[in-house]
Amino acid sequence: MHEKCGVVGIALQDRDAARPLYYSLYALQHRGQESAGIVTHDGFQQHSHVEMGLVGDVFDPDDLASLNGSNGIGHVRYPTAGSVDSCCAQPFSVSFKSGSLGLSHNGNLVNADEIRDELANFGHAFTSDGDTEVIAHDLARNLLEADLVRAVKRTMSRIHGSYALTISHDDTVMGVRDPEGNRPLCIGKLDDGYVLTSESAAIDTLDGELIRDVKPGELVVLHDDGTGFDSYQLVEQENTAHCFFEHVYFARPDSTIDDNLVYEVRRELGRKLWDESGVDSDVVLPVPDSGRAFASGYAEAAQESGADIEFAEGLMKNRYVGRTFIMPTQDERERAVRLKLNPIKSTIEGKTVTIIDDSIVRGTTSTQLIELLKDAGAEEVHVRIGAPAIISPCYMGIDMATRDELIAADRSIEEIRDKIQADSLSYLSVEAIAQSLDKGQDELCLGCVTGEYPYDIEGEETDRDVDRPVIGDQTMEADD
Numbered sequence: 001m002h003e004k005c006g007v008v009g010i011a012l013q014d015r016d017a018a019r020p021l022y023y024s025l026y027a028l029q030h031r032g033q034e035s036a037g038i039v040t041h042d043g044f045q046q047h048s049h050v051e052m053g054l055v056g057d058v059f060d061p062d063d064l065a066s067l068n069g070s071n072g073i074g075h076v077r078y079p080t081a082g083s084v085d086s087c088c089a090q091p092f093s094v095s096f097k098s099g100s101l102g103l104s105h106n107g108n109l110v111n112a113d114e115i116r117d118e119l120a121n122f123g124h125a126f127t128s129d130g131d132t133e134v135i136a137h138d139l140a141r142n143l144l145e146a147d148l149v150r151a152v153k154r155t156m157s158r159i160h161g162s163y164a165l166t167i168s169h170d171d172t173v174m175g176v177r178d179p180e181g182n183r184p185l186c187i188g189k190l191d192d193g194y195v196l197t198s199e200s201a202a203i204d205t206l207d208g209e210l211i212r213d214v215k216p217g218e219l220v221v222l223h224d225d226g227t228g229f230d231s232y233q234l235v236e237q238e239n240t241a242h243c244f245f246e247h248v249y250f251a252r253p254d255s256t257i258d259d260n261l262v263y264e265v266r267r268e269l270g271r272k273l274w275d276e277s278g279v280d281s282d283v284v285l286p287v288p289d290s291g292r293a294f295a296s297g298y299a300e301a302a303q304e305s306g307a308d309i310e311f312a313e314g315l316m317k318n319r320y321v322g323r324t325f326i327m328p329t330q331d332e333r334e335r336a337v338r339l340k341l342n343p344i345k346s347t348i349e350g351k352t353v354t355i356i357d358d359s360i361v362r363g364t365t366s367t368q369l370i371e372l373l374k375d376a377g378a379e380e381v382h383v384r385i386g387a388p389a390i391i392s393p394c395y396m397g398i399d400m401a402t403r404d405e406l407i408a409a410d411r412s413i414e415e416i417r418d419k420i421q422a423d424s425l426s427y428l429s430v431e432a433i434a435q436s437l438d439k440g441q442d443e444l445c446l447g448c449v450t451g452e453y454p455y456d457i458e459g460e461e462t463d464r465d466v467d468r469p470v471i472g473d474q475t476m477e478a479d480d
Contacts, residue, residue, distance in 0.1 A: 004250065004397050005090070006031030007104040007185070008202055009073040009166030009173040011222035011229075012193035016040070018067035020206055021074040024195070025055045027202040030252060031106070032076035035089035039102035040072030041171040046100040050075075050089045070193075071173050071224060073166040075104035078399070088130040091168075098143045099170040105132040106198055107162035107183045107397050110457050114471040115158060135159060143169070152176060152219050153234045158469050161455055162243075162396040162445075164214075166196050174221045176234075180241035180454055181216030182396050182445055184257045193226030199255035213258055216240050239464060241445040241454035244433050245398055248387045249290050249358045260437060263293050268436040269386045269428060270297025270356065277426030278302055279382045282351035285314035287358075287369065288341070294386035295356035309354075314347040315369075341372065349377030359387045363407035366420045380423040388449035389413070389427045395457050396445060 006028030010017045021038045036058040037050030047067045051058040055076065075090035093102040109115075112131035115138055120126065124137045138158060142151035148169060162182035167174050175196035177185045188195045188203030188210050195203055200210045214220055217235030222228075242258055253263035270293065284302070286295035299311035318340050353373055360366050360383075370381045389408035403409045407416055417425035430449060434441045442464065447453035452463035 004031060004078045004399065005104070005106040006076045006198045006202075007073070007106050007164060007166040007175075007196075008075075008198070009104070009168070009175055009196040009222065010071065010190075010193060011173045011224060011226045012070040012190070013226035014192065015070060016068060017070050017072040017193075018064045020190075020195070021067075021072050022055065022059055022064055023205050024197055024202040025074045025076050027205040027252075028076050028198055029055055031198060031250065032078040035077040036075065037089055037091050037104075038067055038072055038074045039091040039093050039168055040067045040069035041100065041102075041168055042069035043171050046093060046095070046102065046168070046170075048091070048093050048102070050091065052089060069171065070226065071168065071171045071222070073102050073104050073168045073173060075166075088128045088132070090132055091166075092128075092130075092132050092136050094136055094140060096140045096144070098140070100168075101136060101140055101143070102168040103132060103136045103139070104166045105135060106164045106185075107178065108395060109134065109159050109161035109163065110395060110455055111160040111469065111471065118471050131161075135163070135165070139167070148172070148174075148221070149219065149232050149234070156217075156235055158471065160468050162241075164198060171224050172221060174219060175214055176219050177214040177216055179217035179235040179237040180239075180445070181213075181258070182241050182243050182454070184243075184246055184251070185214040186256075187211045187214060187220060187229065194222050194229050196220060196222065199251055199257065201252045201255040204254070210256060239454075240439075240443045242437075242439065242443060243397060243445050244437065245359075245387070245394070245448065247437065248433075250398065253290075253293055258437075265436055266290075266293035266358075266386065267297035267300075269432065270294035270299075271301040272432040272436060273356070273384050273386055273426075273428050274298045274301035274305070276429060276432060277384060278305070278307070279354055279384070279424055279426075280307060280352075281309060281354040281380065281382055283310045283312050283314065283347060284354045284356060285312060285347070285373075286356050288313075288315060288317040290358045291356045291386070294358060298354075298356055298384065312347045314344050314353070314373075315341045315355075316344060317341055341369065343372050343376040345376045348373055351378060352380040352382070353378045354382040354384055356384050356386065358385070359390060360385055360407060360416070360420075361390060362405050363416065363420055366422070370421050374421075382424045383417075383420070383422040383426075385425075385427045387428055388430050388433065388446075389416075390448050392448050392451040392460075394448045395453065395460070396447070396455065398448075 164183035164185035286292040456468035
């Protein structure tokens with residue numbers, strides 16, 4: 001099970017943080033649609049409001065007014081690690097001898113059960129089955145014995161998996177990124193403070209300035225008075241494991257992640273898609289919304305090569321239907337495709353069509369799209385995908401499906417083409433992904449498209465030497 005979420009943390013000089021946190025969560029709504037929450041601290045006590053639902057439904061003016069304090073964290077959740085109920089909604093907050101703690105988590109631990117069992121034996125009582133509470137309890141325990149920086153370092157030495165965290169310890173706000181940098185986290189400057197967030201689009205929403213990405217293995221502590229921040233490089237890794245799928249699908253195109261503007265990466269992926277597998281057709285159509293930048297780059301590269309291919313919007317999206325990718329049941333996903341997209345017949349009828357999408361997961365959506373286009377009069381429908389074929393599940397943050405559900409897990413490209421009834425089908429290569437991100441393949445997490453992972457996951461192959469923490473070892477070598 002996995003989790004995909006958005007996190008934010010803010011420290012301001014002389015105004016409440018609740019409303020900027022609220023605006024930030026709106027900017028991150030695409031990263032989670034099941035629950036939303038904010039925790040603030042006014043210098044004396046912690047305030048929390050966390051509920052199931054969209055950001056606009058969870059908070060009203062009275063809720064925001066009750067969240068006093070110029071420092072706080074926020075979270076939007078798409079739950080697949082832990083139950084789909086309020087007990088796993090975040091930020092998770094707890095009070096203990098060393099103060100109050102709030103924690104927002106984007107990512108997924110692969111050794112959460114081991115740590116939970118150990119802590120339970122020490123007398124810790126858990127209220128949820130999510131891995132975020134495991135991190136919170138482990139950090140709280142370490143804060144009883146060490147200062148803030150050492151406590152975070154100890155917890156980082158024990159947890160194994162992907163994580164971007166925003167944490168509040170009383171009125172101190174901090175951000176932590178896992179040593180492989182799998183999940184995104186960045187720092188921004190506001191007129192009167194600083195912000196940590198999953199995507200730079202949230203900083204833009206606050207009229208702020210992106211400073212930089214949080215480095216893999218780095219702890220960033222915002223000054224309580226909003227005047228600056230301190231940085232601590234707690235863990236150094238030889239190789240990173242940035243999630244390429246953030247750029248392919250999940251992140252907003254106007255966000256900059258690991259020094260790359262997502263929109264330009266997707267356009268470059270589209271250009272490489274034409275170079276690798278361009279097909280002559282009358283019109284190129286994006287599957288909205290994430291396919292749009294791919295299709296733009298693909299059409300531009302095609303036209304530069306002399307091909308007479310038109311870029312057109314041939315599928316109109318119903319903005320009031322959520323992502324089919326993150327709907328919880330297959331029946332809902334299938335029904336939502338018809339609700340979500342409607343073809344423009346004048347663009348399609350009597351023409352050969354190439355549709356550009358970011359991925360094929362189960363294949364149901366692609367099959368229905370091709371059926372829609374052929375019903376609208378398309379003579380041929382060619383499919384081009386701006387990512388490699390997904391052959392394995394993601395354990396690090398995106399709920400893709402089990403192997404049994406993944407259409408590419410045990411099928412050749414030709415078998416997939418036949419199943420979705422396309423006239424042709426091609427995927428982008430792994431090499432093109434790495435080139436477009438200007439990174440080596442050993443700097444990326446490619447587990448879902450190679451079957452080899454950058455973490456020690458039971459029953460799976462690794463693509464590098466991995467040291468999984470030994471839980472129960474109390475030597476606390478992380479303090480060295």
